[in-house]
Amino acid sequence: MPLELIPIPCRTDNYAWLIHDPATDTTTVVDAPEAAPILRELYARGWKLTHILITHHHPDHTDGAPMLEAATGARLIGAAADTHRLPHLTEEVTPGEVIPVGMQAVAVIDAPGHTLGHVAYHFAEAKLAFTGDSLMAWGCGRLFEGTPAQMWGTLTRLAALPPDTLICSGHEYTQANGRFALSLEPANPALIARMAAVAAARAEGRPTLPVPLSLELATNPFLRASDPALRAAIGMTEASDLEVFTALRALKDRF
Template sequence: MPLEIVTVPCLSDNYAYLAHDVATGATAVVDVPEAAPILNALSARGWRASHILITHHHGDHIDGVPSLAAATGARVIGAAADAHRLPPLDEAVTAGDTVRIGMCRGTVIDVSGHTIGHIAYHFADSGIVFTGDSLMALGCGRLFEGTAHQMWDSLCKLAALPPETLVCSGHEYTQSNARFALTIEPGNAALAARAKSVDAARAKGRATVPSTLAEELATNPFLRARLAEVKTALGMQGAGDAEVFAEIRARKDRF
């Protein structure tokens, strides 16, 4: 059976995720901005956290890890390359390693760019990828540590997953991302429709994540840097894909 996913709002605009294996009762928490909302969500469902999966070292993704681990005894998993700046790890993983949540198996993907050592967790049988601040709904993370080429390579890895994959990302940035995306592709009908849907969801206080990879491929300008129509819109015909991505990222930084 696929993992059951619960999106947990934290802080002002962060999300954590519960990933529950119904067959065994094992429950992973992906990123822990703060412990209290996660403990409340677990308690409301009668679940206990068995694992904590960390995507990257930023405080708004790890500050609640010590409290949650102490309260639940959950096994803490994170990138070996980032172990020196993460809470103590019970398991340090690298790209290609397998993570098990009950009967469900996930694969670790290196998605450096936002930070060096950022990882994603892809649970192929459940059709889910936890991307943290790499691929986001209608966006991608700012390049705090990596290069544009690194981030583009990371996004290409994620873009190659099955289009029906559910993308579980770490923030509620989708409205502002949509406004920016429309400056790149104002004639993209799918993007315009999605922007309206996002506005309606936020007006009702609903989360706009997870999204599907198919939605991102159709509307996310950072995944669309390879397309001729995007290059033409930017006046960058003939430019390399990573160069076009870098220009889009630079424009978003100034937006």
């Protein structure tokens, strides 16, 4: 039976991701910006929360975790490297591990850049990747703690997942990220078409996530550092991919 995936809007622009496995009656949430909207969704659907996966330590991804754990008895799982700044964990994980969540084998992917201890979670069988604030819809997270090289390594790892993987990131930033992409290549037809679809979704109050990795590979400037058209657009035809990514991230920071 396929997993059920529910994006739960939280705070101003965050998402928590609720994943229900009907075969085992297990329910997982990835990131917990606040508890109340998640608990409401659980109660409305009659689901019992069994796992809480945390991508990184920022409060807008963790504030609701202690209350959820107390209310449901769910296992609280996060990176061992960040135990000193995460809520108290039931289970510590390290990149490269594969952990069981219901019947799913979930790979823990090293994803530093936004923060040093950031991880992503890949549900390979279900073709889902929960990327927090690393790879984002049409963008990537700011480099608050890591280096451009670390974030470029993260994006390279995530870009290597199967193209039909659905990317579930942590914020509704897609429209703003698209404006930046279009500022670089205003005549790019793929970007224009994507922005039209994003604008229509937001006008109807619909989330713009999840997104197929294939769409990110085709339109996300931070995954296209080797694309000759994008390199030409920013005048960096002879630079390395890392140099192009670094320049793009600096341009976005000033956008």
